[in-house]
Every structure is written in C-alpha cells, then in structure tokens.
Amino acid sequence: xxxxxxxxxxxxTIIAIIISCQNQETIDLQNxxxxxxxxxxxxxxxxxxxxxxxxxxxxxxxxxxVFLKNNKNRLACIIKNGISExxxxxxxxxxxxxxxxxxxxxxxxxxxxxxxxxSFGNNQGFVPYSKVSVQLKNCK
Amino acid sequence: MNKxxxxxxxxxxxxxxxxxxxxxxxxxxxGERHAETVRDAAGVEKIDTVYQTIPNWSFLNxxxxxxxxxxxxxxxxxxxxxxxxxSTICPTMHRNLMTVYNDFKTNPDVMFVSHTIDFKYDKPSVxxxxxxxxxxxxxxxxxxxxxxxxxxxxxxxxxxxxxxEDSTAKxxxxxxxxxxxxxxxxxxxxxxxxxxxxxVEQLKKDIPVLLAEYKR
Numbered sequence: 001x002x003x004x005x006x007x008x009x010x011x012x013t014i015i016a017i018i019i020s021c022q023n024q025e026t027i028d029l030q031n032x033x034x035x036x037x038x039x040x041x042x043x044x045x046x047x048x049x050x051x052x053x054x055x056x057x058x059x060x061x062x063x064x065x066v067f068l069k070n071n072k073n074r075l076a077c078i079i080k081n082g083i084s085e086x087x088x089x090x091x092x093x094x095x096x097x098x099x100x101x102x103x104x105x106x107x108x109x110x111x112x113x114x115x116x117x118x119s120f121g122n123n124q125g126f127v128p129y130s131k132v133s134v135q136l137k138n139c140k
Numbered sequence: 141m142n143k144x145x146x147x148x149x150x151x152x153x154x155x156x157x158x159x160x161x162x163x164x165x166x167x168x169x170x171g172e173r174h175a176e177t178v179r180d181a182a183g184v185e186k187i188d189t190v191y192q193t194i195p196n197w198s199f200l201n202x203x204x205x206x207x208x209x210x211x212x213x214x215x216x217x218x219x220x221x222x223x224x225x226x227s228t229i230c231p232t233m234h235r236n237l238m239t240v241y242n243d244f245k246t247n248p249d250v251m252f253v254s255h256t257i258d259f260k261y262d263k264p265s266v267x268x269x270x271x272x273x274x275x276x277x278x279x280x281x282x283x284x285x286x287x288x289x290x291x292x293x294x295x296x297x298x299x300x301x302x303x304x305e306d307s308t309a310k311x312x313x314x315x316x317x318x319x320x321x322x323x324x325x326x327x328x329x330x331x332x333x334x335x336x337x338x339x340v341e342q343l344k345k346d347i348p349v350l351l352a353e354y355k356r
Contacts, residue, residue, distance in 0.1 A: 046228065046229070047227065049235070055231050055235050055274070056274040056275040057272070057273035057274075058231065058270070058273045058274060097225070099227045
C-alpha cells in the first residue's frame with residue numbers, strides 16, 4: 001500500500017510539472033499576443049490594415065501562412081530592418097519599400113511577430129524572444 | 141369623445157410643427173469671407189458674402205499631363221496632401237479615401253485630387269506607379285506633382301492644410317491628414333481627418349448633401 005501511495009505521488013508530481021510548463025508557454029503566448037497587438041496597431045496597421053489585409057499592391061497582406069512559414073527565420077529581420085526585394089504573397093508579386101523600425105527592441109519584434117503569425121488566419125505558435133534576438137544578430 | 145378628438149388634434153399639430161422645423165441641411169463654408177455689395181439680376185443692390193475660393197492651379201498629373209483647375213471646375217472634389225514614401229498617416233488616409241472613391245465611383249460629378257509634397261522624389265512616373273498599386277488609375281483620381289512653392293502655398297493658404305519639410309520627422313515631411321471637400325464653385329465646404337474613420341464616414345454623408353445643393 002505504501003509503495004502505491006509513493007508511486008502515485010511521484011507520478012502526480014511529474015504530471016504537474018509537465019502541465020505547469022505548458023501553462024507557462026500558454027501564458028507567455030497570451031502575453032506576447034496582447035503586447036504584439038498593441039505594437040501592430042501603432043506601427044503596422046497603417047500599411048498592413050486592421051485585419052492584415054494590406055493596401056492594394058503597396059503593402060502585402062499578412063495572411064499568406066505558407067510565406068510566413070517558409071520565411072520564419074527572417075521575419076524578425078524584415079520587421080526590424082524593412083524589406084525592398086520582390087516577394088510573392090498569395091500568388092501576387094509585391095515590390096515596395098517597407099521602412100525599418102529600428103526603435104523596436106528585440107522583445108517588441110518578437111511580440112509583434114508572434115501576434116502576426118497567430119492572427120489573420122495564421123496559427124504558428126510561440127517563439128520566445130531569446131530566439132528572436134539570435135535571429136536579429138544574424139540579419140543579412 | 142371630445143377628449144379623443146382633442147388629443148388627436150394636438151398630436152397632428154405637433155407633427156406638423158415638428159416636420160416644418162426640418163430645414164434643408166447645408167454644409168458650412170470654411171476659410172475667409174467678406175461682405176460685398178452686388179447687384180442681382182433685377183439691378184437691385186444687395187450685400188452678399190463672398191467666400192474664400194481655391195485659385196487657378198496648374199500641375200503635372202500621374203500621366204505627366206499638364207492638369208489645371210479646369211479638370212475640377214464645376215465638380216465636387218476631395219483634395220489631400222501626401223507623399224508616396226510616407227509610412228505614418230498617408231496609407232491610412234488613402235485606405236480610407238479609397239472607400240469614399242468606391243462609393244462615388246460612378247458619379248461623374250465627384251473627383252479626387254491628391255497633391256504630393258515630396259517634390260524631390262514623387263515625380264509623375266512615381267505617382268503613376270503609386271496610383272496603379274493603390275488600385276486606382278484613371279481620370280477620376282488625379283495625383284498631382286508641382287514645385288515646392290506652388291504646392292506648399294496652395295496647401296497652406298488655400299486648402300488650409302499645414303505641410304512642411306522637417307528633417308526630424310520620421311519620413312522627412314510633416315503634414316496634416318485632412319481630406320478637404322471643395323464644392324463646384326471652388327469653395328471649401330468641409331475638412332475631415334483622413335485617419336479617423338468616423339470623420340471619413342461623415343465625409344461620405346456630406347458629399348450627397350453638397351451635391352443636392354446644386355439640384356435646387
């Protein structure tokens with residue numbers, strides 16, 4: 001009987017640790033989404049629209065999940081440094097100058113990136129800002 | 141019985157009074173005004189108010205054609221000041237203005253005139269690309285290019301919109317995001333902040349009111 005109790009408590013503790021780790025990430029995700037949305041509203045909504053719909057051929061929509069996924073390692077660089085090369089979004093060609101946002105700290109870039117990649121029909125999960133910091137150091 | 145008749149009478153009287161109070165709405169006049177003595181058709185002298193008008197202008201449009209006020213004379217038009225590399229208020233202004241454009245697309249009496257304040261970079265070919273990328277290309281929405289003096293003076297003195305070069309501003313220029321409504325006689329009838337959706341909605345309501353003024 002005693003063995004049984006000890007094993008149950010041990011198993012319960014392990015499960016509790018696993019669940020609380022997941023909860024931490026969910027909490028972080030919610031936090032990033034909330035702050036990211038505020039950043040999006042002040043810096044990005046202007047050109048990319050309230051629902052990420054873009055503006056004609058001047059600013060692309062942010063709804064191309066495939067593009068976002070294929071470029072996930074340079075999204076942070078695009079947000080911080082802008083982009084002016086030709087890109088294909090949702091089958092359409094865009095070539096315009098997106099301005100840089102040097103005033104954004106690494107955490108800001110991470111938060112707005114997580115917001116965008118989890119809104120407008122995208123669902124690409126959480127990326128911690130430590131990872132974004134590394135990406136930003138290696139921007140070309 | 142008498143009570144019923146009198147209450148019905150009172151109701152009908154109130155309705156008549158209230159409905160007669162409804163006046164035809166007219167948009168206000170902006171800018172300077174002064175009184176002038178004019179002779180009307182019968183030769184009788186009257187004092188009339190003369191309002192500020194937009195003077196003659198001449199610019200190059202997105203097709204590099206000389207475009208003057210002749211394009212807008214006799215029409216109601218909406219004027220604004222922007223530049224293509226603007227990342228602050230212009231995209232929102234034009235996004236909202238697009239919705240107005242779409243609402244009045246089929247009305248030949250309504251036009252749109254956007255003046256660039258970036259005389260260094262926004263040459264007509266750049267304006268053309270911008271117009272095409274925005275999704276408007278045609279004579280209804282004119283994108284005008286002119287010298288710094290001509291555009292800035294027109295903006296500040298005539299359309300009452302502040303514009304200026306500012307090296308400390310994010311994009312190098314500062315300007316107000318007003319959409320200015322001009323009537324068929326070149327008078328300023330409204331100014332709406334193009335970044336505020338409620339004001340743009342008001343503009344959409346005011347355009348038919350202005351057009352109706354000419355139907356009497």
